[in-house]
Amino acid sequence: MCRLKEKLMQNFLKLFLVIFLFIFSQVFCIDKDIDKDSFRLFAGNSNPDLAMEVASILGIDINEAEVGRFHDGEIKIKINDNVKGKDIYILQSVCTTKNASVNDNLMELYLLIRACKRSSAKRIIAVIPYLGYARQDRKHSEICPISASDIAMLLETAGADHIISLDMHSFQIQGFYHKSIVDNLMTNFFFVPYFVRKDISKVVVVASHAGAIARSRKFIDGLNRYNIDSRLVVFTMLPQKNSKDEMFLIGDVKDTDVLIVNDMCDTGKSVVAAAKELKRNGAKKIYACATHGIFSHDAIDKIKNSDIDELIITDTIPLREEAPNNLTQISIAPLIAAAIKKTQRGEPLSNLFQY
Numbered sequence: 001m002c003r004l005k006e007k008l009m010q011n012f013l014k015l016f017l018v019i020f021l022f023i024f025s026q027v028f029c030i031d032k033d034i035d036k037d038s039f040r041l042f043a044g045n046s047n048p049d050l051a052m053e054v055a056s057i058l059g060i061d062i063n064e065a066e067v068g069r070f071h072d073g074e075i076k077i078k079i080n081d082n083v084k085g086k087d088i089y090i091l092q093s094v095c096t097t098k099n100a101s102v103n104d105n106l107m108e109l110y111l112l113i114r115a116c117k118r119s120s121a122k123r124i125i126a127v128i129p130y131l132g133y134a135r136q137d138r139k140h141s142e143i144c145p146i147s148a149s150d151i152a153m154l155l156e157t158a159g160a161d162h163i164i165s166l167d168m169h170s171f172q173i174q175g176f177y178h179k180s181i182v183d184n185l186m187t188n189f190f191f192v193p194y195f196v197r198k199d200i201s202k203v204v205v206v207a208s209h210a211g212a213i214a215r216s217r218k219f220i221d222g223l224n225r226y227n228i229d230s231r232l233v234v235f236t237m238l239p240q241k242n243s244k245d246e247m248f249l250i251g252d253v254k255d256t257d258v259l260i261v262n263d264m265c266d267t268g269k270s271v272v273a274a275a276k277e278l279k280r281n282g283a284k285k286i287y288a289c290a291t292h293g294i295f296s297h298d299a300i301d302k303i304k305n306s307d308i309d310e311l312i313i314t315d316t317i318p319l320r321e322e323a324p325n326n327l328t329q330i331s332i333a334p335l336i337a338a339a340i341k342k343t344q345r346g347e348p349l350s351n352l353f354q355y
Helices: 001-031 050-059 102-118 147-158 171-176 190-196 210-225 269-280 299-304 333-345
Strands: 039-043 065-069 075-079 087-091 123-128 162-166 181-185 202-207 228-236 246-250 257-265 286-293 310-314 327-330
Touching: 039 050, 039 333, 050 087, 050 333, 065 102, 065 190, 075 102, 087 102, 087 333, 102 123, 102 202, 123 333, 147 171, 162 333, 171 181, 181 333, 190 210, 190 310, 202 210, 210 228, 210 257, 210 299, 257 269, 269 286, 299 327
Parallel strands: 039 087, 087 123, 123 162, 162 181, 202 228, 202 257, 257 286, 286 310, 310 327
Antiparallel strands: 065 075, 228 246
16 A cells, blocks of 8 residues: 555656646747757667657757668668758767667767768757766776767767767866867756655755765755755765775764765666665665666666665666666656757856756
């Protein structure tokens, strides 16, 4: 019975979010129309559902392009629309999907940019909901690439004039681009209204590691705006002599609901371990949110069988298997559509980050 009530509440929250996103798209996208003939929207194969939803909100069709494979596996690109003198938006996540690797999707993006560049496009805007290789933003050994920087060089060399991405792994990545404009859209204000509807009066926001503190503070600011009492606790790793590092919680979570904040969930190991430790320290309900659901290997099963009551992600990366009851995916399409409209009007994107 309790499980049924929780499921009904999740469905109600999803309905609320749909209404919220619709209102969001109306406020930020319809107040002033744009010349729909002045730009084109193309998409690779990494996230077609998200691309179609963005096009629907914009009131346009995805322009026709053949993005396939030759018999030997090489990528085949053919643009079947006039792009000369137009602003070109190419929506493609650099991620692993059911039928392609992260490198396949990166090469599709690169060749789509090159095809439009060779056809005299006025301006090329790469809309990359999830930017792969972003975690490789520094040297981890003496002889190794800084892959996030090298991907930036690749996209700039291809001819991308503007990069729009969501919740990049670190802010320093924007500094790797020397020619292209870079907009990093943060998603914390997208998640906060979802939690507000859960009728929580008090919550402890958990930074799963030191690098998540800034992101967690943004959540706290948002929750406080809705009069939800919230404070921060942090996990840190304590080195052990003869065993793996041990997670140590700085702060008290006893008898409180908690929210674990991160930019992505890959193997699920860290968030599951954090939830277990929080439960051991007396936490009641355990929520988690991450913009990017990578879910490598058996991550979905780990989440399903964990102490996490609900993990909320966006659709920057399509799910490769059925989601369990404690995993909720919300659409980021209204935010991307709003960013495209504002970019096309020449307006700043800063007010997209307001509660």
